[in-house]
Amino acid sequence: xxxxxxxxxxxxxxxxxxxxxxxxxxxxxxxxxxxxxxxxxxxxxxxxxxxxxxxxxxxxxxxxxxxxxxxxxxxxxxxxxxxxxxxxxxxxxxxxxxxxxxxxxxxxxxxxxxxxxxxxxxxxxxxxxxxxxxxxxxxxxxxxxxxxxxxxxxxxxxxxxxxxxxxxxxxxxxxxxxxxxxxxxxxxxxxxxxxxxxxxxxxxxxxxxxxxxxxxxxxxxxxxxxxxxxxxxxxxxxxxxxxxxxxxxxxxxxxxxxxxxxxxxxxxxxxxxxxxxxxxxxxxxxxxxxxxxxxxxxxxxxxxxxxxxxxxxxxx
Amino acid sequence: xxxxxxxxxxxxxxxxxxxxxxxxxxxxxxxxxxxxxxxxxxxxxxxxxxxxxxxxxxxxxxxxxxxxxxxxxxxxxxxxxxxxxxxxxxxxxxxxxxxxxxxxxxxxxxxxxxxxxxxxxxxxxxxxxxxxxxxxxxxxxxxxxxxxxxxxxxxxxxxxxxxxxxxxxxxxxxxxxxxxxxxxxxxxxxxxxxxxxxxxxxxxxxxxxxxxxxxxxxxxxxxxxxxxxxxxxxxxxxxxxxxxxxxxxxxxxxxxxxxxxxxxxxxxxxxxxxxxxxxxxxxxxxxxxxxxxxxxxxxxxxxxxxxxxxxxxxxxxxxxxxxxxxxxxxxxxxxxxxxxxxxxxxxxxxxxxxxxxxxxxxxxxxxxxxxxxxxxxxxxx
Numbered sequence: 001x002x003x004x005x006x007x008x009x010x011x012x013x014x015x016x017x018x019x020x021x022x023x024x025x026x027x028x029x030x031x032x033x034x035x036x037x038x039x040x041x042x043x044x045x046x047x048x049x050x051x052x053x054x055x056x057x058x059x060x061x062x063x064x065x066x067x068x069x070x071x072x073x074x075x076x077x078x079x080x081x082x083x084x085x086x087x088x089x090x091x092x093x094x095x096x097x098x099x100x101x102x103x104x105x106x107x108x109x110x111x112x113x114x115x116x117x118x119x120x121x122x123x124x125x126x127x128x129x130x131x132x133x134x135x136x137x138x139x140x141x142x143x144x145x146x147x148x149x150x151x152x153x154x155x156x157x158x159x160x161x162x163x164x165x166x167x168x169x170x171x172x173x174x175x176x177x178x179x180x181x182x183x184x185x186x187x188x189x190x191x192x193x194x195x196x197x198x199x200x201x202x203x204x205x206x207x208x209x210x211x212x213x214x215x216x217x218x219x220x221x222x223x224x225x226x227x228x229x230x231x232x233x234x235x236x237x238x239x240x241x242x243x244x245x246x247x248x249x250x251x252x253x254x255x256x257x258x259x260x261x262x263x264x265x266x267x268x269x270x271x272x273x274x275x276x277x278x279x280x281x282x283x284x285x286x287x288x289x290x291x292x293x294x295x296x297x298x299x300x301x302x303x304x305x306x307x308x309x310x311x312x313x314x315x316x
Numbered sequence: 317x318x319x320x321x322x323x324x325x326x327x328x329x330x331x332x333x334x335x336x337x338x339x340x341x342x343x344x345x346x347x348x349x350x351x352x353x354x355x356x357x358x359x360x361x362x363x364x365x366x367x368x369x370x371x372x373x374x375x376x377x378x379x380x381x382x383x384x385x386x387x388x389x390x391x392x393x394x395x396x397x398x399x400x401x402x403x404x405x406x407x408x409x410x411x412x413x414x415x416x417x418x419x420x421x422x423x424x425x426x427x428x429x430x431x432x433x434x435x436x437x438x439x440x441x442x443x444x445x446x447x448x449x450x451x452x453x454x455x456x457x458x459x460x461x462x463x464x465x466x467x468x469x470x471x472x473x474x475x476x477x478x479x480x481x482x483x484x485x486x487x488x489x490x491x492x493x494x495x496x497x498x499x500x501x502x503x504x505x506x507x508x509x510x511x512x513x514x515x516x517x518x519x520x521x522x523x524x525x526x527x528x529x530x531x532x533x534x535x536x537x538x539x540x541x542x543x544x545x546x547x548x549x550x551x552x553x554x555x556x557x558x559x560x561x562x563x564x565x566x567x568x569x570x571x572x573x574x575x576x577x578x579x580x581x582x583x584x585x586x587x588x589x590x591x592x593x594x595x596x597x598x599x600x601x602x603x604x605x606x607x608x609x610x611x612x613x614x615x616x617x618x619x620x621x622x623x624x625x626x627x628x629x630x631x632x633x634x635x636x637x638x639x640x641x642x643x644x645x646x647x648x649x650x651x652x653x654x655x656x657x658x659x660x661x662x663x664x665x666x667x668x669x670x671x672x673x674x675x676x677x678x679x680x681x682x683x684x685x686x687x688x689x690x691x692x693x694x695x696x697x
Contacts, residue, residue, distance in 0.1 A: 050604060074606035085601025089619050099605050148605070158604075 001026050002047065002156065002188065006056035009042055016042045018212040019056070024205075026061075026155070029182055029189040031203035033196065033235065039212040040192045044158050047190065048077045060156065075102055078149035078157030078187075082164040084141045086133035092118075092144050093129040099152040117147040120181060139170035146178065150185070159191045163198065175201050196235055200224075200244055208232050220248055246312060247277035254312055255293045255302035263303060267292045272301055280309050322382050324439060329376035332432045338425030341403055343410065346417035347475060347663050353423060354410060364405030368398040379436055389440035393458060396433045399426070400465050407473030419475040421665060448690035452683055459676075475665040476672075483654065483669065490673060493650035496568060496643060497636040497677075500575035504632065508580050509625070512587020513613075522588060529581035537574060537642045544570035545646070571643030578639065579632045586628025590621030622692045630685040637678040641670065651677075 032040040045051040049070040227233035269292035339353030375391040515522040549565030644652020654670030
């Protein structure tokens, strides 16, 4: 569990972060969202002491981060940034091995860990391990950046707009992979972003910041349904909120028994695990008011019509 | 392979053809008196020169069209060797019936041809895109071949070699030349690199220091030697023990100090520029993963700044090898000694005996550092 208590940082006259209180539970992804200059990156950097707070404290599992030297603290915390910052003069292998080497792991341990991580990120060891970073695509570089951050098995990972520089397709794929990995490893992630879609897709809880202050914290659903007036409700989007809400819920939650509809062989089908947003898109695209819902084995397990959709996207 | 005219090659070929009209060698009655050009037809009667022309003609033809760079390189190299051999081998026949002090001096045609063939080879070498290490090796082997030709005795009638045989200390002077050049660079590195790193971290230090070092660079070398002579002489007078160590107004001390001062600017500014060039994201990531300042410096900043720092070193090494020649004037030793002796005696070939090795040393040192730079850049190029 990470606790920020009365965290404040000023740069000269300017207050970058203003008396911020936040609790992030172990094993959850918390997104810090806001426009640029709102203090979200500064907040992140105060957690691993890249910036020291003017006032307040950061507790990790109840222990003040200032109780240990910053270098030792940082080696226990994963850190991934937008620019990736892979070491250009070192191979992928040596990049991933950086923190384990700082921690004095044996060669065998390091070798096992690098192989394990490349496999986790679906990158073939023989193809990638001995490449230099400039030979990799942007998406591959960021994967290695994440692998490097995870190398020493941190319980906490800090990410500063890690996918900001990627094209939308790659970004979405990496977001999916990150979520899977996070669930698999059970680590805590604090993610800085300015992209509401990203926050909704990834985060268990979203903390909205503006002008150095925390405006609202809640699950994506809470935020979309009951955004505070002003900045937060602007950020979650006016009309778009409906679609965002749909994207948070699965078809399985809302589908009806198949017998209620006259399904034919021509009725398009969709997987039960897809989001309602996907279902709506399919309905519009194929001009089908009703979709057949199928389970993982491809068997019909229900159906969903436009009417159910209309009831799900109104914010209640 | 594309057929057609290679413009650069054609230009070189035409120029090389025309330079045959310049005197290749001059016949001098002795080492001081100016000689007269040996007529081309007389020269071409010599078998050694006939061999040279036989190789030169296809070389020029091939050089003028698009052809494989290896072929051009090989022909150019052969031509230059043949020229050196031909000129030397003609010596005995041309010097027959001449006085005992008569000698052959290399003429403008020889130097122009050598230069043009050198350009031809350089162009071919660049188009080959071979690795820096292999290139260094090739040049080394080729120079060894040329030296073998010079040492073979064929050139003993050429006045440059006669001057060489008059200078038993030639190689010691070479060692001294390098010692003076490198001896001033080492302290400049020890002081300049940390200063450069400081400049990178502190803009205030940089704005104060860089103009000062630039100012030092603008002082002409002779003036700098002169400026240093006075305080050094006074020190030598006051502390005879230091004078015994060689700290005197003339000699090596002012030369090394002046070269040290000249070396500071390229080393400091390139170190600072190299450190400036390190990607901020890389530094942020390195700090964020828990590297200490020392680890950051040795594992990240220095290796990434190294290519730029080395190109500063390259400037300094070539510059200093050239400047050491000036130190000959104040008794510093090195090849400059021959240059100034030669100027005093109006013996052109003694001047050349000082100049050519200086150029060669600078050229080789630059190539050596280029190879180092290529090796450090290998990973992120």
